Amino acid sequence: MFIIRPHFYLATDSLALTMVLRIIHGLAGGLGSSVLAMLAVSGIPAHRLAEGTGYFASSTVPGPAFGPFTGLLQLNTENSDAVVWTGTITSAVGFLLVLTTRAPALAKSTGTNEPHGFLLRIVEPAALPMALRGGLFMVGHSTVVAFVSTLGVERGLGSAVSILFLIYAATILRSRAFTGPLMDRRGFTLMIGAGILTLRHGAH
Template sequence: MAGSGQKLWTKGFVLAIITNLFLSMVFYLLMTSMALYAVEEFAASDSAGGFASGSFVIGALLARVFAGKFLDFVGRRRLLIVSLAVFVVAALLYIPADSLALLLTVRIIHGAAFGAASTSLSASVMGLIPINRRGEGTGYFGISTTLATAVGPFLAVMLVDSVSYRALFLVTTACAAVALVLSLVLRLPERTPTPEEQKNKWRMHLTDIIDPGALSIASVMFIAGAAYAGVLSFLNSYAQSEGLVLGASLFFVVYAAVVLVSRLFVGRIQDRHGDNAVIYPTLVSFAAGLALLAYAPNNAVLAVAGIFLGFGFGALMPCAQAIAVSMAPAHRIGLATSTFFILMDAGIGVGPLLLGMLLPVTGYHGMYWVLAAVVLASTVLYHFVHGRKNVRPGTPVDPKLGVPAA
């Protein structure tokens, strides 16, 4: 585990950031185009097209359940390389997949490989970050995902409109291959399971799948993920119905820029002043951004909403991940990481389904007002599950309970 005297910007840390960039690029290249591809290529219904997009998340969730448990038994670097090899093959299989059933199969396999690889990489990179700079380091690592959020959807639209879906799948495969090549030269800190862990290797109690220490902050991220899904899944449709297409385009540019800037300083504030100094402001900012989307009378207001959502959800995610890892003892960091992403991914996966049922009742404006209220209310949840402790990253953790040591 990284110590307080260790450097942050090492070769391994930089390679991990770049690997995560290409890993995340694949996710965003396909997530924004797969529903339309299923409808156009296989005459799928809108709901089936949505499932073609979301089935990737289902595969990722299944893989995270087991990756967190067996990460240190398999070996972190070994799991990363093997899962990325499957990731490359699955990316290439989109081209010959000639039916909706085959497409869904590829999506689930591809998602599972993504879930295993991202869990291994996200958990392992924590060992490359000094404990007293965990908030800052996690924020820098998350910048790679932010860049993918900005570049991936834009590149996907350009490739599909100007070239073809085949070109999109080839670019996706190339990105996956780059991640695989980088993983071959990336050295990750390994941890040998204790005799007690070896003894319970095949035990699958709930605590072997979900880390209780990470569950508290992960529950907040479940709500945040569901709310963010309302932006990812419905903003373009909302903008078209309201004649605010320009505002929607500006929104994503502004969002990515604010996330990029915020991650340069929010982690430092968390390390110096504690978790509450960043989590409360980001949740309030997130709610304000959703309220602006609900109000949005013109393109300018829609674009401004990107500022609040960028500082809200964009800065919230790495800070919350740092909390999840800090609440776990060293031997459960992999499990804490998978717990964090399982709940956040579940929120992103379930969100569109629930919001799709809400839309006929509330309309787009009402839906975003509801989401703004729910996110604002999540500050109360955060207070009770973690905020009242105001724990700083690096606080000693009880190795058995996974909570701050007295």
């Protein structure tokens, strides 16, 4: 999906079709990221769960940072075809790397505790509160990303605005070195509170 998807954007001439492609893209990305996160967390010791999860999450930072950086740079120096082919090549490389991933054997369910109904089989009710909080955070995050990109175009900053995404990535990577171990020692409440306060002040 990620390999062939970029080329469909060049063939679209309507906003509705573009939104459909983005939804399909999001479904494919959500499926892949969920599986990879499960594989990573399953191999982390319980007493270092936050630290290990933080390091794994750090691997997802360069993509959202270097992706907009490279895309904006190519749009200002080349054309949209270059962006599409860059996405195709990186997706193909990622697909080949996934093929080398070894998944642990999963225990077969006995069926006695399986939920009834299709929706309950794919949605865990206990995870919904945290999922909603994460969704609200990502709405705010994506809004800022779109605003920064549009502001750069309106003010004629060109590719210079893409540097902001590199600063964003460097800040997250640096913070993960101490937030994970601190969370393992002090608990989640302290770090969540500090994160909310930092996000609030950063938005202003």
